[in-house]
Amino acid sequence: MKLKLWHKVLIGFVIGAVLGLMIPQLAALKPVGDLFIRLIKMLIAPMVFASLVVGASSIGDVRKLGRVGGKTLVYFLVTTAIAIIIGLLFALAIQPGANFILTEVDTYEAAPMPNVIDVLLDMVPTNIINSLATDNMLQIIVSSLFIGIGAAMIGEKGKPFLAFCESLAETMYNITGMIMNMAPYAAGALMAWVTATSGADVLLPLGKTLVAVYVANVIHAILVYSGAVYLFARMSPVKFFQGMFEAWAVAFTTCSSAATLPVSMRNAQENLGVPSEISSFVQPLGATINMDGTAIYQGVCAYFIAQVYGIELGLPQYLMIILTATLASIGTAGVPGAGMIMLSLVLQTVGLPLDGILLLAGVDRIFDMIRTSMNVIGDAAGAVVVAATEDGLETITTGPSVDLGG
Numbered sequence: 001m002k003l004k005l006w007h008k009v010l011i012g013f014v015i016g017a018v019l020g021l022m023i024p025q026l027a028a029l030k031p032v033g034d035l036f037i038r039l040i041k042m043l044i045a046p047m048v049f050a051s052l053v054v055g056a057s058s059i060g061d062v063r064k065l066g067r068v069g070g071k072t073l074v075y076f077l078v079t080t081a082i083a084i085i086i087g088l089l090f091a092l093a094i095q096p097g098a099n100f101i102l103t104e105v106d107t108y109e110a111a112p113m114p115n116v117i118d119v120l121l122d123m124v125p126t127n128i129i130n131s132l133a134t135d136n137m138l139q140i141i142v143s144s145l146f147i148g149i150g151a152a153m154i155g156e157k158g159k160p161f162l163a164f165c166e167s168l169a170e171t172m173y174n175i176t177g178m179i180m181n182m183a184p185y186a187a188g189a190l191m192a193w194v195t196a197t198s199g200a201d202v203l204l205p206l207g208k209t210l211v212a213v214y215v216a217n218v219i220h221a222i223l224v225y226s227g228a229v230y231l232f233a234r235m236s237p238v239k240f241f242q243g244m245f246e247a248w249a250v251a252f253t254t255c256s257s258a259a260t261l262p263v264s265m266r267n268a269q270e271n272l273g274v275p276s277e278i279s280s281f282v283q284p285l286g287a288t289i290n291m292d293g294t295a296i297y298q299g300v301c302a303y304f305i306a307q308v309y310g311i312e313l314g315l316p317q318y319l320m321i322i323l324t325a326t327l328a329s330i331g332t333a334g335v336p337g338a339g340m341i342m343l344s345l346v347l348q349t350v351g352l353p354l355d356g357i358l359l360l361a362g363v364d365r366i367f368d369m370i371r372t373s374m375n376v377i378g379d380a381a382g383a384v385v386v387a388a389t390e391d392g393l394e395t396i397t398t399g400p401s402v403d404l405g406g
């Protein structure tokens with residue numbers, strides 16, 4: 001029987017994790033994973049730009065674009081708020097900070113509070129080349145929307161440029177497929193590095209908090225994503241999760257929603273039938289502002305820190321956590337470790353000791369793995385929901401998996 005790519009990724013992943021636990025020297029394999037991340041990252045800017053230009057030009061009508069944008073934002077905000085509530089409920093049930101022995105911790109500085117006006121202004125680039133060169137996703141999204149609509153408006157004259165973008169996007173998708181053949185080895189190398197560097201003695205003291213974050217993420221995925229894809233698109237949750245498995249595994253091992261983007265867009269389009277004009281808008285935007293996994297982590301960890309420091313939280317504090325964690329997750333960049341830095345904003349607004357973050361910092365990678373993978377799955381579920389409520393999903397002709405026969 002020929003193994004599908006996602007089977008191979010799963011096998012690589014498990015072998016890497018087990019071998020890493022047994023042979024700590026395997027941490028040295030990390031560069032194999034880093035090579036994979038670099039290759040995938042190389043595709044992000046041209047892929048998002050080209051496919052969104054084509055997407056915006058084919059949506060054409062600005063009102064429809066506005067409607068798609070509105071739906072996407074509502075989906076992102078609602079699912080993020082639900083994520084934090086699930087996280088908090090879990091923390092209340094599991095009591096992650098109970099019996100935790102607080103040892104001396106250093107001090108931790110809060111991340112500076114972003115200014116909303118600046119954040120909004122900064123979404124509009126003053127130099128498109130610069131946005132592409134620095135992978136500034138929001139700026140790339142804004143400029144490609146303008147360029148796509150502009151090209152559509154000039155009719156015949158815009159066609160060669162759109163054909164170029166279409167060809168560029170296709171090329172990038174194709175290269176993603178080639179690079180994905182390396183995913184089983186990269187996943188194995190990164191897992192070996194993680195398990196080799198965080199052995200049981202680092203994990204055990206925070207075991208309950210880790211369990212709370214992992215279980216809350218799984219519950220969120222089962223309730224919210226399965227529910228959403230089934231309700232809006234009549235899609236079987238099994239098909240959804242299976243179709244997105246490669247992206248899930250890449251996110252889990254690379255801890256970067258941004259770096260996973262080429263894989264998750266390809267999975268959503270090829271395996272779930274999300275039209276490229278919707279996928280190329282919803283998923284890059286989601287990789288930048290929609291972070292349900294991060295939100296869950298922030299909810300659970302805020303509760304954990306309060307508990308460890310013996311601080312009682314009341315309803316106003318819980319509401320504050322929901323609000324600030326929603327905003328903080330929007331501001332979290334899709335790169336490793338960003339969610340932990342943004343947790344400091346939540347703690348500061350709620351009035352919890354920032355130093356608590358240092359208790360969690362040693363195992364942040366383990367938290368980040370589930371955060372990132374859920375962030376990516378949430379964006380894909382959003383793309384399915386938005387697509388289903390617009391022109392519908394496309395029929396899949398190629399069959400799942402991006403297996404190129406490797």
Ligand code: ASP
Nearest residue numbers: 256257294334335338339
């Ligand atoms: N690493 C996460 C991501 O890329 C963000 C986080 O640290 O929570 O989605």
